[in-house]
Amino acid sequence: MRLSRYFLPTLKETPAEAQIVSHRLMLRAGMIRQAAAGIYSWLPLGFRVLKRIEQIVREEQDRAGCHEMLMPTIQSADLWRESGRYEDYGKEMLRIRDRHDRDLLYGPTNEELITDIFRFYVKSYRELPQILYHIQWKFRDEIRPRFGVMRGREFLMKDAYSFDFDYAGSKHSYNKMFLAYLRTFDRMGLRAIPMRADTGPIGGDLSHEFIILAETGESEVFCHRDWLSLDLRRDDVDYDGDLEPVIESFTSLYAATDEKHNPATCPLSADELVTARGIEVGHIFHFGTKYSAPMNAAVAGPDGEPVHCQMGSYGIGVSRLVGAVIEASHDDAGIIWPEAVAPFKVGLINLRTGDAACDAACDDIYSRLEAAGVEVLLDDRDERAGAKFADMDLIGLPWQLVVGPRGLKSGQVELKRRSDGTREEVSIDSALSRLTGQP
Amino acid sequence: MRLSRYFLPTLKETPAEAQIVSHRLMLRAGMIRQAAAGIYSWLPLGFRVLKRIEQIVREEQDRAGCHEMLMPTIQSADLWRESGRYEDYGKEMLRIRDRHDRDLLYGPTNEELITDIFRFYVKSYRELPQILYHIQWKFRDEIRPRFGVMRGREFLMKDAYSFDFDYAGSKHSYNKMFLAYLRTFDRMGLRAIPMRADTGPIGGDLSHEFIILAETGESEVFCHRDWLSLDLRRDDVDYDGDLEPVIESFTSLYAATDEKHNPATCPLSADELVTARGIEVGHIFHFGTKYSAPMNAAVAGPDGEPVHCQMGSYGIGVSRLVGAVIEASHDDAGIIWPEAVAPFKVGLINLRTGDAACDAACDDIYSRLEAAGVEVLLDDRDERAGAKFADMDLIGLPWQLVVGPRGLKSGQVELKRRSDGTREEVSIDSALSRLTGQP
Numbered sequence: 001m002r003l004s005r006y007f008l009p010t011l012k013e014t015p016a017e018a019q020i021v022s023h024r025l026m027l028r029a030g031m032i033r034q035a036a037a038g039i040y041s042w043l044p045l046g047f048r049v050l051k052r053i054e055q056i057v058r059e060e061q062d063r064a065g066c067h068e069m070l071m072p073t074i075q076s077a078d079l080w081r082e083s084g085r086y087e088d089y090g091k092e093m094l095r096i097r098d099r100h101d102r103d104l105l106y107g108p109t110n111e112e113l114i115t116d117i118f119r120f121y122v123k124s125y126r127e128l129p130q131i132l133y134h135i136q137w138k139f140r141d142e143i144r145p146r147f148g149v150m151r152g153r154e155f156l157m158k159d160a161y162s163f164d165f166d167y168a169g170s171k172h173s174y175n176k177m178f179l180a181y182l183r184t185f186d187r188m189g190l191r192a193i194p195m196r197a198d199t200g201p202i203g204g205d206l207s208h209e210f211i212i213l214a215e216t217g218e219s220e221v222f223c224h225r226d227w228l229s230l231d232l233r234r235d236d237v238d239y240d241g242d243l244e245p246v247i248e249s250f251t252s253l254y255a256a257t258d259e260k261h262n263p264a265t266c267p268l269s270a271d272e273l274v275t276a277r278g279i280e281v282g283h284i285f286h287f288g289t290k291y292s293a294p295m296n297a298a299v300a301g302p303d304g305e306p307v308h309c310q311m312g313s314y315g316i317g318v319s320r321l322v323g324a325v326i327e328a329s330h331d332d333a334g335i336i337w338p339e340a341v342a343p344f345k346v347g348l349i350n351l352r353t354g355d356a357a358c359d360a361a362c363d364d365i366y367s368r369l370e371a372a373g374v375e376v377l378l379d380d381r382d383e384r385a386g387a388k389f390a391d392m393d394l395i396g397l398p399w400q401l402v403v404g405p406r407g408l409k410s411g412q413v414e415l416k417r418r419s420d421g422t423r424e425e426v427s428i429d430s431a432l433s434r435l436t437g438q439p
Numbered sequence: 440m441r442l443s444r445y446f447l448p449t450l451k452e453t454p455a456e457a458q459i460v461s462h463r464l465m466l467r468a469g470m471i472r473q474a475a476a477g478i479y480s481w482l483p484l485g486f487r488v489l490k491r492i493e494q495i496v497r498e499e500q501d502r503a504g505c506h507e508m509l510m511p512t513i514q515s516a517d518l519w520r521e522s523g524r525y526e527d528y529g530k531e532m533l534r535i536r537d538r539h540d541r542d543l544l545y546g547p548t549n550e551e552l553i554t555d556i557f558r559f560y561v562k563s564y565r566e567l568p569q570i571l572y573h574i575q576w577k578f579r580d581e582i583r584p585r586f587g588v589m590r591g592r593e594f595l596m597k598d599a600y601s602f603d604f605d606y607a608g609s610k611h612s613y614n615k616m617f618l619a620y621l622r623t624f625d626r627m628g629l630r631a632i633p634m635r636a637d638t639g640p641i642g643g644d645l646s647h648e649f650i651i652l653a654e655t656g657e658s659e660v661f662c663h664r665d666w667l668s669l670d671l672r673r674d675d676v677d678y679d680g681d682l683e684p685v686i687e688s689f690t691s692l693y694a695a696t697d698e699k700h701n702p703a704t705c706p707l708s709a710d711e712l713v714t715a716r717g718i719e720v721g722h723i724f725h726f727g728t729k730y731s732a733p734m735n736a737a738v739a740g741p742d743g744e745p746v747h748c749q750m751g752s753y754g755i756g757v758s759r760l761v762g763a764v765i766e767a768s769h770d771d772a773g774i775i776w777p778e779a780v781a782p783f784k785v786g787l788i789n790l791r792t793g794d795a796a797c798d799a800a801c802d803d804i805y806s807r808l809e810a811a812g813v814e815v816l817l818d819d820r821d822e823r824a825g826a827k828f829a830d831m832d833l834i835g836l837p838w839q840l841v842v843g844p845r846g847l848k849s850g851q852v853e854l855k856r857r858s859d860g861t862r863e864e865v866s867i868d869s870a871l872s873r874l875t876g877q878p
Binding site for chain 2: 006030035037039046068071117
């Protein structure tokens with residue numbers, strides 16, 4: 001992408017309304033713009049990150065054998081009356097009346113709708129297990145939306161729903177999602193700790209929140225200090241095998257949100273216990289027949305008798321993750337994207353746009369990177385070098401390649417790694433082979 | 440994908456509420472399920488087609504130099520009051536009041552919101568031209584939603600917005616979109632004819648609808664018979680060059696919607712004129728300063744004086760296209776997907792699940808197709824052959840590969856092309872090389 005043609009409106013001033021660093025940096029880096037309280041437009045740079053994160057979530061759901069679908073944003077109130085949650089949900093639910101005076105709502109979650117789909121089509125235990133998911137915009141009418149995309153009203157969520165015939169099957173589905181979540185967040189460069197959690201309005205008997213420790217976190221969390229260094233990824237897991245041992249290796253280590261933590265019964269010594277603030281990026285629930293019973297989602301068992309399905313639901317805050325990654329990875333100059341979610345891998349800076357040698361070298365490097373499938377943003381604007389450096393640090397691409405007239409005379413360019421600021425003078429070919437991974 | 444694990448609930452009965460063939464087939468093929476009047480859930484098979492179509496639209500927008508972003512579904516009413524459209528839009532607009540009694544609405548289109556973004560960031564003619572687009576759900580509270588996804592209330596639309604400094608630039612942007620649309624629809628196997636059209640509630644002085652001729656079309660259209668055979672694709676167009684000659688080669692041939700057609704002034708002879716019914720799949724508008732003037736979206740020109748931007752907007756009905764492709768391509772047995780939008784390329788039918796030879800051959804073929812990147816749906820259910828054939832015809836994958844015990848004895852499988860029903864007995868290796876394109 002050539003910056004001269006792109007739509008990347010960075011801001012020099014720090015917007016006054018932004019209280020936390022991710023919100024400030026997303027506004028300054030031209031990633032988002034507020035459309036209304038807690039409702040954002042995603043500008044091209046922010047959109048690219050959102051899609052990267054969405055794709056990692058999707059790949060790990062697919063790997064765990066879940067099937068993607070898409071439910072609408074607007075739902076009929078009738079289903080929520082059936083489950084009994086229409087009144088329960090209170091003012092956080094955005095209630096709508098259409099031209100025919102029918103009650104609709106903007107879905108804050110989808111347990112009712114997926115249960116309705118399931119009960120219509122699935123009749124036999126032979127069709128189980130099944131995990132369906134979608135990645136769709138949700139709306140919760142927060143009384144005080146804040147922190148940018150971290151606590152917005154319209155937000156993008158991945159929500160999955162599992163259907164099993166018995167508790168053992170359902171626990172297996174829960175375990176699959178537990179492990180899929182660990183992989184998902186790890187791929188984004190995040191350490192998300194699974195903590196015993198309250199089930200809240202979703203209900204159920206078993207629940208974990210996946211929490212990133214961060215000073216700006218909204219809630220207090222408690223965990224064993226070993227969580228801070230534990231390897232959270234398991235690459236060799238067979239999702240069809242017995243998952244209990246590997247789950248046990250995680251859940252045996254204490255970690256709890258403030259609703260679940262009780263100082264009187266906490267088994268940890270003061271020395272072992274870490275008390276910190278955390279950001280919730282995922283939440284999984286096992287709730288048995290909480291929805292299948294009132295909505296009568298039953299399948300015939302081997303004996304022909306109908307049995308209400310055992311269900312769980314599994315959410316990931318896709319748009320919130322964009323902010324969470326920034327909270328976890330930034331410095332005073334701006335964002336530091338982990339490569340897996342970066343909007344572009346390389347920022348190519350033409351220090352003197354209009355200089356024939358610089359322009360030609362940049363065009364050549366740009367084409368060769370694109371040809372190798374490396375996503376590159378070329379700053380070909382007619383701007384001072386200082387402004388280009390500042391913008392490139394702000395938007396936080398993992399690599400910067402700086403092309404200037406002086407270096408070019410001896411065939412050198414500067415390669416800078418954003419994460420640690422290390423710089424090297426290298427030949428163009430050597431820079432390219434480093435960035436493309438090709439000799 | 441193995442059908443035994445997938446969620447593909449086909450229906451044997453034709454649902455009574457469906458009046459047109461695409462609606463009937465989408466319900467029967469387990470692609471969608473109605474959630475409320477004019478609001479649908481996309482089941483996994485339908486979701487895959489929707490994503491295919493979305494991706495073709497995206498690629499052709501990107502090729503034309505447009506930049507993708509994402510605006511929210513919920514908008515503030517204030518912007519619509521500024522443009523003067525809040526009252527104009529009538530009951531088709533879904534109006535919402537939040538917990539703080541602020542007026543919101545579910546966006547039926549985005550001219551106001553994009554103009555607001557643009558005026559905030561863009562200050563100089565040097566930052567033009569710019570075309571931004573997004574692919575987002577919209578809501579129009581149709582009084583009588585019908586025909587499934589063809590005229591739903593919640594629907595997926597790609598809408599792009601161009602900003603230029605002067606009329607000539609704006610016409611060039613319009614022309615780019617005109618040609619990008621021809622490529623887009625052609626890639627989906629559709630003949631979409633650009634017809635002079637009314638500008639309706641969007642406004643402006645120039646507009647084309649892209650129309651597919653179909654008996655089930657909602658409106659009457661009129662065009663020169665040469666449109667029925669004209670090659671609508673131009674692969675050698677330089678989007679930065681002069682587009683007027685190629686546009687002229689299309690627009691010189693008569694084509695108009697019923698609002699624009701006047702029998703008294705139509706230049707065609709009765710012999711040349713085709714009168715047909717049509718389905719609108721795209722609509723492009725040039726409307727100059729209709730939004731930029733009241734909302735004061737101006738940039739400084741070369742002389743420093745502010746000038747209101749020239750704008751256009753460009754829509755494609757992404758979810759409607761799924762129905763439109765089916766209207767254009769089906770037979771009595773079911774859907775016939777053009778390969779570019781098919782949910783899977785190959786349907787692999789195991790005629791006798793449980794037979795060791797059939798299972799082994801299917802597993803082998805399945806792995807080899809997947810390894811070659813060919814998307815395959817394996818019918819490994821314990822069902823009669825007849826049911827498997829009927830379902831596979833219904834869901835319309837381009838190729839069927841049938842593996843049965845008799846053929847296997849002589850190493851043969853049957854390869855059937857869905858579009859014309861031709862069948863061939865071939866060796867497994869020969870079938871694989873045909874489907875993968877590899878020797």
